[in-house]
Amino acid sequence: MSANLALILALIVPLVGTVVIALLGRWPNIREAATMITAISLFACVIRVLIGYTSGEAIGIEVVTLYEGLSISFNTEPLSILFAMIASGLWIVTSVYAVGYMRGAGEKNQTRFFTCFALSIFAAMGVAFSANLLTLFIFYEVLTLATFPLVTHKGDDKAKAGGRTYLGILMSTSILFLLPAIIWVYALTGTLDFAQGGILAGTIGPAASTVLLALFLFGVAKAAVMPVHSWLPAAMVAPTPVSALLHAVAVVKAGVFTLIKVVIYIFGTEFLIDVPLESIAVYIAGFTIVAASSIALMQTNIKRLLAYSTISQLSYIVMATMALAPFSEVGAAMHIAAHAFGKITLFFAAGAIYVAAKKTEVGQLNGIGRRMPITMAAFAIGALSMIGVPPTAGFVSKWFIIAGAYQLENYFVLAVMVVVTALNAAYFLPIIFNAFFKPEDQAPAKPHGEAPWTMVAALATTAALTLLFFLFNEPVLELEYSIVGGKS
Amino acid sequence: MLAHLPILQVILPFLAAPICLILRKPKLAWLFALIVSAAALAVSGLLLQQVYAGGVISYELGGWAPPWGIEYRIDLLNAYVLLVVSSLATIVLLGAHTSVQKEIEAHKQTWFYSLYLLCFAGLLGIVATGDAFNVFVFLEISSLSTYALIALGRDRRALWAAYQYLIMGTIGATFILIGIGFLYMMTGTLNMNDLAMRIDAVESTTTVLAAFGFIVVGTSLKLALFPLHLWLPNAYTYAPSMVTAFIAATATKVAVYVLIRFLFTIFGESYSFGRHPLAEILIPLAIIGLLSASTVSISQPLIKRMLAYSSVAQIGYIVLGIGMGSALGLTASLLHVFNHAMMKGGLFLALAAVTYRMGGSEIGHMRGLARTMPLTFWAFVLGGLSLIGVPLTVGFVSKWYLILAAIELGWWPIVIVVLVGSLLAVLYVGRVVETGWFGEPEKPGRNEAPPSLLIPLWILIAANFYFGIDTRLTIGVAENAAAWLMGGGSGL
């Protein structure tokens, strides 16, 4: 199998999976098997693409030409492989987890759930491998639409309201800001292909490019930079596997991924440095980091707390990207991975607690660590990674972001990183402490232990990944260095 | 027979109409009408191909050379519009039998097909002809049959709607007649090509100016440009489902064609836009129409009416592109003529299916549609996405070009208007989709529309995506036609 074929398969496999899963609705066990097979073969394909890329195979396909100079086409580069690896890899784990969750929580419409899930992964793969901004935009929209039925899965009024906010913000920002930004780029350059060093240099003045940058920053609402972040807490009405994979990994990462792609391959970092107001983006992101963390501090619902934590963590990536130092670009890429492992663990743990103990509030967690030790240990690892404590993944990326700030002597970034670390510690550590060391307020009506084994296995795996990434990040690092300095 | 293609295009449905009447049996009439429209569709495909291969085709009716006789003159622009009209007419007709059986009294069904064909032939005649007065005659054929078709609606308000449309439509047609008369007075000719050449000598006269005014206002009435759109919402709402699908997809498009033909071919771009503040008049009207109609449609309890207002809004997009007076703007308009025909055709067919099963198209009838009529529901969703302008749909293509054209001119406010329009579309489409998705159906259980309605519906929905991806045909033709109308290019 050539790497090119693998790339094609990486897109086709989840699509075929979607159809097969939809058709197998009547036989849940076979349906779940289909999900697993799809997930594993997808991951295999992505690995094959990775191998092909590192060994220098030419990879790139053009599906169809839409208009002059514009096509739906795919290729790959370090960032996209990283994103694809994370999304497809974690899909395997999430699938295991989701089976346990959906059955454990007795959710309805499971076929629709797994179908839309596979479709969302397809869209995420499309985003990851798109070779130009148009293709990326198309899959970005598909991702929005495919996740809508997942967000509103419960179908009650709360879900409906959440779904409205979700779709409303994501759709309107992409139509109002992102689309005109893309067409503007096309009008300026006649192309939308991602290119090393950017394509905009020399075609647009500094003032106009500031506007353009702002259009992208707010157009890609999936990156959840304030004030276009409120869809993310709203999306928490979704079942936990959805929050875990999509809203901690695939969807939000698609957002920051898009932003990084735009900064590096459309604007070009060197061109952006000349834009006078580019630092405003850093300030906005910095503000989002601190503000979202502060809000998280006040949350009582576990999932909402995690949502605000996500908003904050995403802006790490945005800020690092906009800081434009080589190290911080690498840090941004690394944080995509680091945050993914940590946050999915946290969500998995939250879901496990919901399924096993029906608890959703922070205040209810006292002493739960004794009943669910594995879950809470994993939760602790995830939380430490969020804070950025060694030996977790979060430390690695944070280190690079700070290093980048030193490179440019950007003290604002430094200050933000220090403050937010304190804030993160302030809302995560008490939970861990209470869970393990406080006595239970009252014994549960029905004594319970851990959640179903599939869920526990999944969250243990991701927790382990969070730790392993601290130790074995060299290959990823090496790969990502090439986005700033060519191949290392 | 290839040489006779231009006339065959029109004469096939034209002569099929009286034959339909003689056939008497509704089913037979339908089958015959369908075959004839399919033939007309084939002819239009061939015509487009011929124009591509050999340039403008001129056909002298009665063997009399223009300007003495009437000429049919097919260039890229009208070959393209002919294709739009005949394909939509054929696809809608495909599903007509089922819907008509339910919505129209038995003894009137044959007349329905006969009138449908007349309307079809009238529209084709308007587009194909190269003679200004002939436009008027065929305009009346299509208009009269449309009034009658609308009045076939079950609701008594259909009558009132048809009457209002008749009055406004006749005023519009008479305005066009006055305009043509003025032009004839100043040039002595009725042939469009001839007019275009002779008009230069007299273009500074006030008479030509008045002719220009009357023709623009008359066609604007026909194409329902704000504020001359008042006839449209009622007409679309109360007409039988199939009539709505047909006229919504074709009639206004043909009026747009007439406007483009007069503005660019006869008066010429430099006269229309250089001499007069046409852009300054058309664009604000288009914008107001676009925004107000979109807003109004959000709160409509009747989905058919909602889509009717949406049509007024979409006309706004088309006129916006024309008003820009640039090649790119015109391309966007021409694209949207084709694209809007497909999305609105599809959406109204979906409503026809809903009406067929649920007995109406109010928002209440849409409740729980995702479960009771999933195929219809998903068709509506996909059509709605196209209306919003989601990528991979035709709606996206037209919006892309419209915005590109506005950016090219540096008209940023227009960009915002177009985008806000899409956003409003999200709202009104979203409302229906939400009801269909979450609502509890009155009668649970599958109650899908029959295949005879689903097939044409899904053909159009598929076309929305096919032409949203493979844009060679639409963009190729629209770009070339626009370049040619703007005075460059070869007409190929």
Place this chain on the structure above:
Amino acid sequence: MLLFLLIVTAFAIAYTKDLFAVVMLAGIYGLLSASFFVALDAVDVAFTEAAVGAGISPLLMLATLGLTGRFQTQTKSRFYLLGFALVVLVGALLMIGTADMPAFGSVDAPAQQHVAPRYIEKSYEEIAIPNVVTSVLASYRGFDTLGEVAVIFTAGLGVLSLLSISRKEEEKEGGVASMYEHTILRIVSKILIPAMLIFALYVQFHGEYGPGGGFQAGVIFAAAIILYSILFGLDVAKRVVNESVLQILAALGLLLYGSVGVVTMLSGKNFLDYNALAEDPGTGQHIGIIVIELGVGITVAAVMILIFFAFSRRMDREGGA
């Protein structure tokens, strides 16, 4: 003078509330404009306008009034002021338009210079009939006329689809009294109706030489039948001219016209190129014109009668109810 009368009539129509009077005035308006057309050398148009403006359209309006009531209420339209403004605006545009118009009757106006002279100079040579209007109508612009027949056909279908009653309902309704008892009328009409029919035939085939042609003949023919049905009752008339036969006739007339085009096309010439119909162009044109005028006549007569039947049936129903 005629123009002055026209204006007076028009204003009278605008201000009269009695709709019956309005219709009568409209008829007068039609007659006045017909006379004006004669003054402007448009005899064919005058003939048609007299038949339509002073004949058919008042007749239909009266039939409508019989159903809808004679007086209009005093209320003006909601759009009264807006309407007035609109009228002034349109009038202003028209006035502006006249500023650069060539003088009335001027020989060297462009309208008289470009296309028209050929019709006058060459039509006898090319088509060999003296009435230039007929030449242009039936041959040079024959396709327009085909469209015109289609318009009539469409209107007929439209009226039918609006006013027809399904057969079941029709059977329920009984016959309606006629004026059959009126002996003098009956005798007069027995003389008059055949005369009208003959006159119709004359107009039909005389169109090449003088004013007249298919349309006018069709109208006169229809008028004869209508008169018959008024005098002898709708049911009797329907027995003489069956409705479904009329529908088929209307369709056949249009088809006859169209088939001439198809035949010319099949013989290798363009659509409606009558030269294909005979070796000699003159003969070909003659044949073509006669056939298509016949088609026009048949459709027009059939549709007119159908429309009248449809209207009067509604009146009967109203009267019976």
Place this chain on the structure above:
Amino acid sequence: MIEQLLSHYNYWVVIILMMVGFYIVVAQGNLVKKVVGLNIFQTSVFIFYISVGKVEGGTAPILVEGVDVYSNPLPHVLILTAIVVGIATTALALALVIRIKEAYGSVEESELQIRDQQC
């Protein structure tokens, strides 16, 4: 000015007629009367066309030996068609009026509006 007046008065009268007809259509509430207005409006357009075709000193365009100047036949042809279109429209409009009367019980615009809002 006088010359202009004399040479164009015909058109001006036609315009007045058009305006009266147009006024009846837009400003009158009775549906039958609107149709009458439409008729007047159209007929005045016909008069305009025929006026365009008039040639000073010409005769009706039926070819006769010894006559050289004829009026322009083309507008006549156009108007013949237009008259037919006009009567077709009238017939359809009146048929609609009859049905409206049956369905609503009124042919006044204002009453129709009210009755439509009721249901």
